[in-house]
Amino acid sequence: MLWTPDQATGVRALILMGHGGGQHKQSPGIVARARRFVVEGGFAVAALDAPGHGDRPRSAEQDRIIAELRTRRQNGGELSPVVTALHNLLAGQAVPEWQAALDALQHLEHVGARPVGYWGLSMGSGLGVPFVAAEPRVRAAVLGLNGSETSTGAAAQITVPVEFLVQWDDELVPRAAGLALFDLFASAEKTLHANPGRHAEVPMFELDSALRFFTRHLH
Amino acid sequence: MLWTPDQATGVRALILMGHGGGQHKQSPGIVARARRFVVEGGFAVAALDAPGHGDRPRSAEQDRIIAELRTRRQNGGELSPVVTALHNLLAGQAVPEWQAALDALQHLEHVGARPVGYWGLSMGSGLGVPFVAAEPRVRAAVLGLNGSETSTGAAAQITVPVEFLVQWDDELVPRAAGLALFDLFASAEKTLHANPGRHAEVPMFELDSALRFFTRHLH
Numbered sequence: 246m247l248w249t250p251d252q253a254t255g256v257r258a259l260i261l262m263g264h265g266g267g268q269h270k271q272s273p274g275i276v277a278r279a280r281r282f283v284v285e286g287g288f289a290v291a292a293l294d295a296p297g298h299g300d301r302p303r304s305a306e307q308d309r310i311i312a313e314l315r316t317r318r319q320n321g322g323e324l325s326p327v328v329t330a331l332h333n334l335l336a337g338q339a340v341p342e343w344q345a346a347l348d349a350l351q352h353l354e355h356v357g358a359r360p361v362g363y364w365g366l367s368m369g370s371g372l373g374v375p376f377v378a379a380e381p382r383v384r385a386a387v388l389g390l391n392g393s394e395t396s397t398g399a400a401a402q403i404t405v406p407v408e409f410l411v412q413w414d415d416e417l418v419p420r421a422a423g424l425a426l427f428d429l430f431a432s433a434e435k436t437l438h439a440n441p442g443r444h445a446e447v448p449m450f451e452l453d454s455a456l457r458f459f460t461r462h463l464h
Numbered sequence: 465m466l467w468t469p470d471q472a473t474g475v476r477a478l479i480l481m482g483h484g485g486g487q488h489k490q491s492p493g494i495v496a497r498a499r500r501f502v503v504e505g506g507f508a509v510a511a512l513d514a515p516g517h518g519d520r521p522r523s524a525e526q527d528r529i530i531a532e533l534r535t536r537r538q539n540g541g542e543l544s545p546v547v548t549a550l551h552n553l554l555a556g557q558a559v560p561e562w563q564a565a566l567d568a569l570q571h572l573e574h575v576g577a578r579p580v581g582y583w584g585l586s587m588g589s590g591l592g593v594p595f596v597a598a599e600p601r602v603r604a605a606v607l608g609l610n611g612s613e614t615s616t617g618a619a620a621q622i623t624v625p626v627e628f629l630v631q632w633d634d635e636l637v638p639r640a641a642g643l644a645l646f647d648l649f650a651s652a653e654k655t656l657h658a659n660p661g662r663h664a665e666v667p668m669f670e671l672d673s674a675l676r677f678f679t680r681h682l683h
Contacts (some may be wrong), residue, residue: 350674413656422644426656428632434667437632437658439646448653450680454673461669 246270248283248290249355256357258463259350261343262292263365263373265390266331269299278364278452286456288358288463293346294340295372306334324417329394332371336396339372340379349384358382360463362419364455366390366410367417367444374426378402385462387455390415390444392422393429400429407432408458410447411439418444465489466508467502468574475576477682478561478569480602481511482584482592484609485550488518497583497671507677507682508575512565514591515557525553543636548613551590555615558591559598566601577601579682583674585609585629585635586663593645596623604681606674609634609663611641612648619648624653627677629666630658637663 249257260282264275270292279290297303303311314327351358363386365373370388377386378399385405389410393400407430411423427437436458440448479501483494489511499569519622522530533546537545539668553619570577582605584592597618608629610612612619626649630642646656657679659667 364565411656412540435660436667436669437630437656439656439658441652441654450655453676457672 246280246292246348247353247356248279250283250287253289253355255355256287256359256361257287257289257355258359258459259289259291259347259356260286260362260459260463261347262290262362263339263343263369263376264292264295264298264326265366266328266368267298269293271299281452281456282364282459284463286460288362288459289350291346291350293342295368296335296342299446300377304334306328307331310334325392325394325419325422325426328371328417329392332368332391332395333369336372336375340376344380347380351382360384361387362386362459362463364459366447371395374403375399377405385459387440387458390447391426392418393425394422397429400426401431403430404432406458406462407436408434408455409435409437410451411437412444412446413439413441415444456460465498465511466569466572466575467498469502469506472508472574474574475577475578476508476574477678478510478566478575479505479510479581479583479678480566481509482558482562482582482588482595483511483514483517484538484585485547485587486517489513489625490518497674500671500675501583501678505679505683507581507678508569510565510569512561514587515554515561523553526550529553530535541570544611544613544638544641546588547587547636548611549611549648551587551614554587555591556595559595562595563599566599579603581605581678581682582607583678585666590614593622594618594626604678606677607635608642608657609666611637612644613641614645616648618681620650622649623651625653625677625681626655627674628654628656629670630656631663631665632658632660634663 282288297307367390370391374396385406387408409427501507516526529550580601588608589610593615604625606627628646
């Protein structure tokens with residue numbers, strides 16, 4: 246999916262959006278945020294279905310991990326290691342896909358090779374951390390709702406400005422793991438925003454903040 | 465000190481600013497922030513000298529604690545307990561002073577009894593936590609750069625929205641103590657902003673954020 250302002254002509258800064266686990270490139274949370282980035286920020290926004298999400302087939306291994314996650318949710322088992330296993334499984338495929346998508350997007354007349362940002366929470370951050378680490382065209386990233394178990398090595402390679410979200414009462418990601426991931430980023434400018442509430446309860450004012458963060462770093 | 469917009473008439477929301485240790489009501493950091501709250505936010509802003517600061521005489525006990533702080537800074541001793549002792553010493557005097565100042569300010573024609581915010585970091589937060597807890601006229605507070613050793617009981621009585629700042633590499637306040645204080649606030653809306661750097665290195669974009677926070681909650 247690519248969104249640009251009405252009657253867009255000429256190049257513009259681009260925000261890549263990685264959706265959460267079980268969601269897809271047109272999930273309401275993606276579309277609502279993309280709309281604000283485009284309408285209020287003048288950005289182009291692109292979203293991809295992650296491997297095994299949206300219309301894309303799941304591998305047997307992904308099916309197994311998701312079944313395990315469901316079982317543990319029902320039985321009260323520890324969720325974090327399973328979430329991490331899923332992110333690590335998908336990241337190897339997702340990173341080159343994002344890079345190929347970015348190549349293609351930058352050849353479009355109404356996008357072009359302007360600064361690029363990445364926005365992704367939860368699985369979108371689990372896959373985003375290795376992508377942002379690998380891709381020098383990304384100049385700023387909003388990440389969060391995931392922990393240091395995923396991609397520790399990649400996190401330490403990130404040097405661009407990062408705004409990182411932690412939900413203080415996250416039932417999927419231990420608080421200490423989120424804080425530890427923030428600690429790992431090598432960025433000179435990184436800012437942690439923590440708010441009370443469970444995994445899916447990020448307050449809407451954080452979208453205002455993300456919009457200003459990208460405006461500050463990409464425009 | 466009271467600052468209001470040029471040719472201010474009529475009532476307006478008020479921000480009370482508590483300065484840091486060793487500073488005073490006209491320190492550059494206070495004046496620069498007050499200016500933006502007034503000019504960009506249309507607020508009235510008031511600042512007081514804390515007990516023993518600015519032109520106010522120090523007590524012998526305060527002199528003793530400050531000498532101890534200086535000694536530990538030179539010799540590499542643990543600073544946090546001394547900072548806490550200073551805040552606790554001054555808070556008993558500062559809270560009723562702020563309340564009396566607020567009474568007087570709300571009788572002014574160009575301030576009036578509109579919503580009130582409190583801004584204070586470091587000692588301004590150490591004294592601000594018990595003040596905000598005690599004063600129902602305060603509807604929103606920006607606090608931070610202090611830890612849970614100060615005023616644990618008061619923190620748990622705060623229910624208004626709080627934006628709380630932590631410096632990730634703070635040499636005066638242990639990181640865990642800052643996070644623990646954030647955890648104590650009873651506010652349904654509280655947001656933690658943590659940034660890399662030492663005690664005095666809060667990035668300027670946090671002033672933009674404070675201005676928006678007060679605008680959201682006081683206007």
